[in-house]
Amino acid sequence: MRELKKCAHDDLSEMMSMALDGLLDPNSLQEVEEHVATCPTCGQKWQSMQRASRLLAASEMPGPPLGFSTRVERELAAGATHRRRVFRGLALLTGSLSMAAMTMAVSVVVGLGIAGWRWLSTQPVVQQESGVISQLISGLGLLGRTASLFLGDLLVHYGVPVALVLGLTLSLLASLWGWLLSRQKTHRNGYA
Amino acid sequence: MGEGMDQERAWIEQALRGDHAAFGQLVRAYERPVYNLTLRMLGDPEEAEDAAQETFLRAYTRLATYEPSRKFVNWLLSIASHYCIDRLRRRIRAPQVSLEDPLPPQWLASEEDRPDRVMTEKQERELVRHILESLPPDYRASIILRYWYDMSYEEIAAATGATESAVKSRLHRARCLMARYLETAATYRGRDARVEEMRA
Numbered sequence: 001m002r003e004l005k006k007c008a009h010d011d012l013s014e015m016m017s018m019a020l021d022g023l024l025d026p027n028s029l030q031e032v033e034e035h036v037a038t039c040p041t042c043g044q045k046w047q048s049m050q051r052a053s054r055l056l057a058a059s060e061m062p063g064p065p066l067g068f069s070t071r072v073e074r075e076l077a078a079g080a081t082h083r084r085r086v087f088r089g090l091a092l093l094t095g096s097l098s099m100a101a102m103t104m105a106v107s108v109v110v111g112l113g114i115a116g117w118r119w120l121s122t123q124p125v126v127q128q129e130s131g132v133i134s135q136l137i138s139g140l141g142l143l144g145r146t147a148s149l150f151l152g153d154l155l156v157h158y159g160v161p162v163a164l165v166l167g168l169t170l171s172l173l174a175s176l177w178g179w180l181l182s183r184q185k186t187h188r189n190g191y192a
Numbered sequence: 193m194g195e196g197m198d199q200e201r202a203w204i205e206q207a208l209r210g211d212h213a214a215f216g217q218l219v220r221a222y223e224r225p226v227y228n229l230t231l232r233m234l235g236d237p238e239e240a241e242d243a244a245q246e247t248f249l250r251a252y253t254r255l256a257t258y259e260p261s262r263k264f265v266n267w268l269l270s271i272a273s274h275y276c277i278d279r280l281r282r283r284i285r286a287p288q289v290s291l292e293d294p295l296p297p298q299w300l301a302s303e304e305d306r307p308d309r310v311m312t313e314k315q316e317r318e319l320v321r322h323i324l325e326s327l328p329p330d331y332r333a334s335i336i337l338r339y340w341y342d343m344s345y346e347e348i349a350a351a352t353g354a355t356e357s358a359v360k361s362r363l364h365r366a367r368c369l370m371a372r373y374l375e376t377a378a379t380y381r382g383r384d385a386r387v388e389e390m391r392a
Contacts, residue, residue, distance in 0.1 A: 017364035021338070021345075048371035052323060056339040059320050064227035064241055069219040072248045076212045079249070 009042060016046055020053050087180075094176050101169050108166075111151035118148050200264055208255055215255075219248050222265050225341065226272050232336045233276035233329070235321050243279060247272040262350070269341065270351040273333040280329040326373045331366035334359055 015032050018024045024032070036046040155162065200221070206214030226247050231240035250271050251258075258267055324332055333352055337343045343351065348359045 013368060014360075014364050017367045018360075020367065021363070044375060045368075045371050048374045049367050052367065052370035052374055053339075055316065055320055055323070056335070059317070059340070061224060061228040061340055062231060063224040064244055065237075068223050068227070068241065068244070069216055072219045072245055073212055073216045075245060075249055076215065076252060080210075080212070 009039075012036075012042055013045065016042075016049055020049060090176070090180065094173060094180075097169060097173050097176075101166070101173060104166055104169075107151075111148065111155075114143075114145075114148045115152070118145055201260065204255065204258065204260075204264065207252065215248075215252055218264070222268055223248075225265055226268055228340060229269055229272045229336055230276055232324055232340065233273065233332060234279065235325055239279075243272065243276055247275055250275065266343070266347060266351055269337065270353075273337065273351055274353070277329040277333060280332075323370050323373055327366050327369055330354075331362045331369070334362040335366045335370075338363060 012032060012035055015024060015028055016036075019029055019032055032046070036043040200218070203214045203217045203221075207218065223244065227240060227244040230243035230247065231237060234240050234243060247268060251268055254271070258264070324335070327335065330352070334348050334354075337348045337351055345356045345359045345363075348354075349356045352359070354362070
């Protein structure tokens with residue numbers, strides 16, 4: 001019985017809340033009014049709810065201190081400067097990485113070229129030639145042999161890590177450029 | 193109204209292109225409702241200004257995600273209320289007023305019981321602040337959006353990321369807490385009066 005009474009009071013409390021929002025139909029509102037007139041607990045609660053409601057409804061809406069919007073604009077400008085610096089840093093980073101990747105790619109190409117030249121120099125047709133061209137080829141061949149020995153050794157011992165680092169660097173660069181381009185397209189004010 | 197909306201839309205478009213001055217117009221148009229929400233939520237003017245500023249900065253950075261079908265001010269208030277709720281939850285020592293804490297006598301005067309001493313505006317402001325501080329952050333946000341912005345349950349739900357039934361429940365519980373707060377205040381007032389009588 002006590003539980004039932006408690007439930008009835010809880011339901012009524014919910015109805016009071018809805019009444020304060022003007023969402024209660026006239027019959028339910030009458031039910032609330034009849035109950036609070038006879039139940040001191042609910043009557044007190046209803047009065048307190050109404051008082052709190054009146055206090056809040058009568059409260060003003062203060063504005064921020066003077067110069068608030070100017071401060072926000074200043075913060076935005078400072079943020080834009082910071083963003084420009086970050087973008088410059090990223091551009092520098094990607095530029096440096098591009099240069100490094102290009103250097104590595106050129107080294108590989110040159111290495112392959114030297115290895116190719118080394119192979120050519122062992123061919124009888126090239127060995128039988130004399131004169132300036134032959135001397136030049138011989139000199140270049142010597143240089144090529146040294147370089148190819150070094151590169152060959154490097155690739156034999158560290159071929160997998162070198163290829164991995166090269167691949168990773170190129171992937172990172174491609175992702176960075178892709179990200180920068182996508183930001184430029186989708187977020188016109190420069191923010192994510 | 194339509195002209196105002198067009199103007200607002202134009203400012204948003206310009207701000208999306210990086211025009212800070214256009215966004216400044218939006219700030220000027222909505223600084224009062226945003227600041228009021230942060231002040232009511234946090235209770236402290238300095239913190240409220242900081243939170244309002246953060247709200248506008250976040251709004252600028254997320255402007256591309258704003259859906260024009262929604263009221264711009266409601267979108268701003270949604271950012272502000274989420275930010276304030278997070279901030280309140282992060283407070284290490286929440287200076288919330290407990291229902292058990294006695295109140296200074298001047299806040300306990302009620303217009304019903306003390307018609308000769310109507311509360312001053314300052315006292316009312318303080319009482320409102322203490323009533324709000326007695327509420328958990330989620331309830332507080334729902335009550336503020338309901339009373340100061342006249343939002344419907346649906347709009348409050350959209351602003352706070354809750355369901356309509358959750359909003360209805362929060363408003364009900366918040367009102368019960370506020371009623372209890374005022375009743376507790378009245379109890380303390382009665383006790384203090386008895387102590388005064390005994391001393392006399």
